[in-house]
Amino acid sequence: MSGSATMLTVRVPLAVRRRGGAGKMLVMPGVLAAPARVDITMVKAVARAFRWRRMLEAGRFATVKELAAAEKINSSYVSRVLRLTLLAPEIVEAILDGRQPEKMTLPGLMEPFPVDWDGQRKCCAGPALCRAGLPIRTDPQCR
Secondary structure, eight states, rough: OSOOOOOOOOOOOOOEEEETTTTEEEEEEETTHHHOOOOOHHHHHHHHHHHHHHHHHTSSSSSHHHHHHTTTHHHHHHHHHHGGGGGGGHHHHHHTTTTTTTTHHHHHHTOOOOHHHHHHHHHSSSSSTTEEEEOOOSSSSGG
């Protein structure tokens, strides 16, 4: 380089959003392709739900209460997490790949949701239909 210094300014439009209690910096849409953001908490919960379901189906535990006692956690929590095994396959894949809607959170998924997959898609298909991770409950199926 020569003796004269040159200044370069780079501007990247970012937004800071609260997600899971922590602030996340997000690249504004249409500016740069942002990499998928895997929510480890949701991934662990989904993995745990399917593990617990396998244990119950295999007969390792006869009831949710027995399973909860073995895991040393509350049986109502086990029941709510087990419901995640009822999510539509593409919703589970989106969670595992980090492609879930921005406002989808684990507490939101722990709320009651439709058992049928079409109802789930209608209730929480994307950011426009999700508010703070909870399905918008205007559709009667979303109760």
